[in-house]
Structure formats: C-alpha cells, structure tokens
Amino acid sequence: MIQEAxxxxxxxEAEAIANIPITDAFEKAVELIRVHVHERRGKLITTGMGKAGQIALNMATTFSSTGTAAVYLHPSEAQHGDLGVVQDDDVMLMISNSGKTREIIELIDLVRRLVPSIPLIVITGNGESELAQASDACLLTGNPKEVCALGLTPTTSTTVMTVIGDALVVTLMRRINFSNADYAKRHHGGYLGDKSRKQAGM
Incomplete structure (x- = not known):
C-alpha cells in the first residue's frame, strides 16, 4: 500500500516536470544572467518567501559554485536594510508560485527605487499575476497540482521550481564554457573538490 502510494x-511529480512549459523565456533568462554577471560584472540576486525562498537560496549557492556570482536576498530582511546588497548591473530572480506573495510584490518597488533598470526573471505558476507582468523573463511552472493530500503543502510546485533552476544553471554553465578546472577552483574541500581536481589534472 505504501509502495503504491x-x-x-x-x-x-515526474509528469509535472515533463509538462513544464519550455519557451523563449529560458533563452532570455540565461542571456540576462550571462550579460549582467559575466559581462557587466554584476551579480544574480535570488529571492522568495517560505519554501520558494529555500529554493531561491539553493539556486544562489548552485549558481555561485558553478561560476556565476549569486546571493540570496530575504524579502522581509530586505525591508530592514539588506536591500543594500542591490547594485547597478545586478539581475534578480524572483520565485513565487502564486505570483501574488506580498513581500515579493513589495520588493519589486523597493528594488526599482534603487536600480530602476534592474531586470527581473520570475518563476511562477501564475502567468497572469502582477509578478509575472512585471518580469522581463517569466518562466512558468505549468501550475501543477500539489501531491500533498490536502492540496496545500508546496510539494510538486517546489519540485518543478527546483528543476527550472537546474535548467538555468546547467544551460548557463554551457554558455560560459565552465570547466572542471573552474569548478575545482571553487571547491577546495570534500569529495567534489578532490574529484574535480583529478578531472582537471590539477
């Protein structure tokens, strides 16, 4: 019984991943990050609340470890001074399944007061939302139903958000020709550090 469940x-969840809409927005998002981080020497700022925030944090660390400078900005802490991390030439990645998260919507105005031209990449399940409409590149999740028995707990939605983040990371790695040697420079310790140095002949 448990095994069948x-x-x-x-x-x-696999079906939800297979049904993620693949649009030109992926190309635009990757190019925005490449230009702002790798040409203009800005950084990627990821943000989200709750479970989406945890995914945004993970994305920032994964981008950083693969050659793209990234930081996570908590939407609430941003209103208490952390907004100072935002600078010219940065690009922001905002995550909200509903596209209506109050703290994220408020953050748009706060960020654009500092850097009016900052581009916004959005991951959301609601293409008609205020957040989606404010974006420069909107990556839709397909708005899958949660596998949670109540239909409430972020489960399937967070799975597809994570996969979209993986797609951005891996595609950008290819675009910037990120190598084993580049990886090794960012991973001194642990198994991955040792493996990447061996692969790079270091």
Whole structure:
C-alpha cells in the first residue's frame, strides 16, 4: 500500500516536470544572467518567501559554485536594510508560485527605487499575476497540482521550481564554457573538490 502510494507520488511529480512549459523565456533568462554577471560584472540576486525562498537560496549557492556570482536576498530582511546588497548591473530572480506573495510584490518597488533598470526573471505558476507582468523573463511552472493530500503543502510546485533552476544553471554553465578546472577552483574541500581536481589534472 505504501509502495503504491509512493510510486503514484513519483509518477505525478515526474509528469509535472515533463509538462513544464519550455519557451523563449529560458533563452532570455540565461542571456540576462550571462550579460549582467559575466559581462557587466554584476551579480544574480535570488529571492522568495517560505519554501520558494529555500529554493531561491539553493539556486544562489548552485549558481555561485558553478561560476556565476549569486546571493540570496530575504524579502522581509530586505525591508530592514539588506536591500543594500542591490547594485547597478545586478539581475534578480524572483520565485513565487502564486505570483501574488506580498513581500515579493513589495520588493519589486523597493528594488526599482534603487536600480530602476534592474531586470527581473520570475518563476511562477501564475502567468497572469502582477509578478509575472512585471518580469522581463517569466518562466512558468505549468501550475501543477500539489501531491500533498490536502492540496496545500508546496510539494510538486517546489519540485518543478527546483528543476527550472537546474535548467538555468546547467544551460548557463554551457554558455560560459565552465570547466572542471573552474569548478575545482571553487571547491577546495570534500569529495567534489578532490574529484574535480583529478578531472582537471590539477
């Protein structure tokens, strides 16, 4: 019984991943990050609240470890001084399943007071939302139903958000020709550090 339930959860989440809309917005998002971080020497700022915020934090660390300077900005802490991390030539990646998260919507205005031209990349399940309309590149999740028994807990939605982040990271790595040697420079310790140095012949 448990095994069948688990198998069904896996099936539904895999189906949600397969149904993520693949549009020109992916190309635009990757190019925005490449230009602002790798040409203009700005950084990628990721943000989100709750579970989406945890995914945004993970994305920032993954981007940083693969050659793209990135930081996570908590939307609430931004209103208490952390907004100072935003600078010219930065690009922002905002995550909200509903596209209506109050703290994220407020953050748009706060950020654009500092850097009016900052481009916004958005990951959301709601293409008609205020957040989506404010974006320069909107990556839609397909708005899958949560596998949570209540239909409430972020589960499937966070899975597809994570996969979209992975797609951005890996595509950008290819675009900037990120190598084993580049990876090794950012991973001194642990198994991955040792493996990447061996692969790079270091």
């Amino acid at each position: 688990v198998r069904e959860i896996f099936r539904r």
